[in-house]
Amino acid sequence: MxxxxxxxxxxxxxxxxxxxxxxxxxxxxxxxxxxxxxxxxxxxxxxxxxxxxxxxxxxxxxxxxxxxxxxxxxxxxxxxxxxxxxxxxxxxxxxxxxxxxxxxxxxxxxxxxxxxxxxxxxxxxxxxxxxxxxxxxxxxxxxxxxxxxxxxxxxxxxxxxxxxxxxxxxxxxxxxxxxxxxxxxxxxADASAGRCELVSVRTRLTGLNRPAGATMEWFGPVDRDSDRPAATEDYKAIEKRVPEMSEETLHELLDDLDWRPEDVTYLLPPQLSGRMTRRIVERLGAVGGAVGAEEVSCVNETGNNANALVFFQLERALERLAPGERAIGIAIESSKWIKAGFALEGV
Known part of the structure; x- marks a missing residue:
């Protein structure tokens, strides 16, 4: 089958x-x-x-x-x-x-x-x-x-x-x-439905022996008076690692699908912050990863709302994606360094 x-x-x-x-x-x-x-x-x-x-x-x-x-x-x-x-x-x-x-x-x-x-x-x-x-x-x-x-x-x-x-x-x-x-x-799973195919999805944990770049605590009655901060971000580590991991993810997706960089019409980059998104997009363009691809971003208006962000980007991408056009999305988690990405094609 x-x-x-x-x-x-x-x-x-x-x-x-x-x-x-x-x-x-x-x-x-x-x-x-x-x-x-x-x-x-x-x-x-x-x-x-x-x-x-x-x-x-x-x-x-x-x-x-x-x-x-x-x-x-x-x-x-x-x-x-x-x-x-x-x-x-x-x-x-x-x-x-x-x-x-x-x-x-x-x-x-x-x-x-x-x-x-x-x-x-x-x-x-x-x-x-x-x-x-x-x-x-x-x-x-x-x-x-x-x-x-x-x-x-x-x-x-x-x-x-x-x-x-x-x-x-x-x-x-x-x-x-x-x-x-x-x-x-x-x-x-209906092949005749919709105008967009989710061609590929890829996620990989790559945090072996790497300190967490972000933490978020959960306090119960026993430790709710702890002096540990509820959330932390090692922004310097994130600035260094996320662009590198984004580049790796892009090339892994392209290789898996046998797509060329110029085949990508839209790029949905990680959305940590407005400045970080610009750095990532510039890096991906500089290495030939997505030259000519149109960026689909929303973080300047929505802020980094974590697991919601990909859907705000998808919403914008689906409005634009025409038959035969292709899009790649990338999301990076810094808490224990997870690379994730997906590919779309208009049908």
């Missing part, structure tokens, strides 16, 4: 609240204009959407609420009813609870039941890992239609009373890098 060709039928996304710019962050946390200029120059991200009101510290949107909104939009756009879904895979680094799994809370709200569900705990590569799991399971023929979800609410880890001028760099950077959001895609 031939292996089914997996199609992406639609993508839906959801953002919480209005955009928060760098000036608003500076005012809230008592930083001066020089700090705002530093963010613009060295991070490059202009806006992010936060599920927490930084003035009051109140949570305005939960991860499951954002996931439901994104999932509903994806289903409606695909013209697929909840009862037609027989597989749901979700990726997140920030589940609402350890149990029940957030994916199952979302399914309940969408009216999806009696299906196989999986939740992956992962950072920025998690969305691609979720696509990989769904892609492989659909190819077995046991499932026909999948809903793949990715999202994070990272603002839960903000200390809205923090003095940013007293924080070390590995904690300070989190306040400007990240945003919140969710995305979802409907995938089908």
């Amino acid at each position: 031939d292996t089914p060709h997996i199609r992406i039928l639609s993508v839906g996304t959801a953002l919480p609240g209005p955009p928060v710019d760098n000036a608003a962050l500076a005012r809230r946390f008592g930083m001066d204009a020089l700090w705002e200029q530093w963010v613009d120059a060295f991070i490059g991200t202009r806006h992010r959407h936060l599920a927490v009101d930084i003035e009051t510290g109140e949570i305005g949107a939960s991860l499951s609420e954002l996931g439901v909104e994104a999932g509903r939009r994806a289903l409606e756009s695909a013209g697929v009813r909840p009862e037609e879904i027989d597989l749901v895979v979700m990726a997140t680094a920030t589940p609402e609870q350890l149990m029940p799994a957030t994916v199952n809370v979302i399914c309940d709200a969408l009216g999806i039941d009696d299906v196989a569900t999986y939740q992956l705990q992962s950072g920025c590569s998690g969305a691609v890992q979720a696509l990989d799991v769904a892609h492989q399971l659909l190819q077995t023929g046991r499932h026909r239609t999948a809903l793949v979800i990715g999202g994070d609410v990272l603002a839960r880890f903000y200390d809205c009373d923090a003095r940013l001028d007293r924080l070390p760099p590995d904690q300070l950077v989190n306040y400007v890098l990240f945003g919140d959001g969710a995305g979802a895609a409907v995938l089908s």
Whole structure:
């Protein structure tokens, strides 16, 4: 039996609240204009959407609420009813609870039941890992239609009373890098459906003997008063490793598919920050990896909302992808260094 060709039928996304710019962050946390200029120059991200009101510290949107909104939009756009879904895979680094799994809370709200569900705990590569799991399971023929979800609410880890001028760099950077959001895609094993084929998905752990570049803690009653920071980023290590890993991922995908660099119409690069994305795109062009490919990015408007980001890029790419055109997406996780990528082709 031939292996089914997996199609992406639609993508839906959801953002919480209005955009928060760098000036608003500076005012809230008592930083001066020089700090705002530093963010613009060295991070490059202009806006992010936060599920927490930084003035009051109140949570305005939960991860499951954002996931439901994104999932509903994806289903409606695909013209697929909840009862037609027989597989749901979700990726997140920030589940609402350890149990029940957030994916199952979302399914309940969408009216999806009696299906196989999986939740992956992962950072920025998690969305691609979720696509990989769904892609492989659909190819077995046991499932026909999948809903793949990715999202994070990272603002839960903000200390809205923090003095940013007293924080070390590995904690300070989190306040400007990240945003919140969710995305979802409907995938089908029906070869006659949709206009975009998910040709290939690739994920690889490459963190052997490498210190973690990012950490995120989970505190319980016993250690919630720990003095360990809730989240840290080794931004220098990330600046060094992520462009290298992006280049490796691009060439591995091209080699696997026997595609030439000039065959790629659209490039969906990693979205850590506006400045980092520019560096990665320049590097990939300089090595001949994606010369002429049109960049599909959104981080300057959405902030780095982790497992949601790939879906915001996919949403933009699907609007542009014409028959015969090809796209490559890359996502890199710095917590323990995971390379992930995928390839699309318009049909």
